[in-house]
Amino acid sequence: MIAAALTFAFTCFGLGLLMNIYRLIRASSIGDRILALDTMVINAIALLALFGILKGTMIYFEVSMIIAMTGFISTVSYTRFLLRGDVIE
Amino acid sequence: MLADILISLLLVVSGIFGLVGSFGLIKLPDAMMRLHAPTKATTLGVGGALIASMLYFYFEKGQFSFHELMIALFLFITAPITGHFIAKTHLHLSHKPSDLPRTSSGRPWASYESDADHARAEAARASGTQSPDAR
Numbered sequence: 001m002i003a004a005a006l007t008f009a010f011t012c013f014g015l016g017l018l019m020n021i022y023r024l025i026r027a028s029s030i031g032d033r034i035l036a037l038d039t040m041v042i043n044a045i046a047l048l049a050l051f052g053i054l055k056g057t058m059i060y061f062e063v064s065m066i067i068a069m070t071g072f073i074s075t076v077s078y079t080r081f082l083l084r085g086d087v088i089e
Numbered sequence: 090m091l092a093d094i095l096i097s098l099l100l101v102v103s104g105i106f107g108l109v110g111s112f113g114l115i116k117l118p119d120a121m122m123r124l125h126a127p128t129k130a131t132t133l134g135v136g137g138a139l140i141a142s143m144l145y146f147y148f149e150k151g152q153f154s155f156h157e158l159m160i161a162l163f164l165f166i167t168a169p170i171t172g173h174f175i176a177k178t179h180l181h182l183s184h185k186p187s188d189l190p191r192t193s194s195g196r197p198w199a200s201y202e203s204d205a206d207h208a209r210a211e212a213a214r215a216s217g218t219q220s221p222d223a224r
Contacts, residue, residue, distance in 0.1 A: 046138045046139075049138045
């Protein structure tokens with residue numbers, strides 16, 4: 001039962017990643033692109049957590065932690081650069 | 090058996106939430122509306138997936154870990170901050186201040202007020218010289 005639910009969740013998050021790529025390519029403004037990249041990071045974290053369940057190993061949690069931090073910092077620095085023309089003032 | 094049902098339910102619900110969030114990103118018509126779907130639904134979806142993973146390792150493998158809770162907490166804290174920054178970027182790059190609805194205080198939106206104007210208005214408000222109809 002867990003395997004079937006895992007397959008379903010993999011399908012959902014994989015489809016979500018494809019939709020994010022579509023929005024990343026066909027975006028109307030730069031804010032949309034940043035938002036699509038941020039959502040891609042979140043979907044990647046979910047896929048990593050699911051992959052950890054599939055493999056039965058806990059080694060991927062450090063990876064997802066680091067990806068979460070990197071995604072947050074990159075989103076904030078990108079938006080700050082667009083707003084102020086500088087990342088650290 | 091009960092743990093199996095709980096984990097499967099969490100996985101399915103989190104998958105649906107993630108799919109809805111990403112579908113909203115391509116479906117909603119306006120950029121400000123599009124901000125809603127990923128920052129709320131997808132964050133909830135990934136939180137569900139992480140909780141399911143924590144329950145799986147506790148009930149099936151017998152080892153408890155706080156990592157998932159830490160990641161979920163981190164994402165829940167940072168999602169509003171990134172949403173705020175992206176909304177502000179969109180506001181400044183794609184909208185003119187004259188297009189926005191007026192505030193009721195007579196001052197511009199806080200995001201557009203210069204530092205000098207802000208300091209002057211706050212000093213006037215602190216000394217009580219602000220006219221009563223301006224509020």
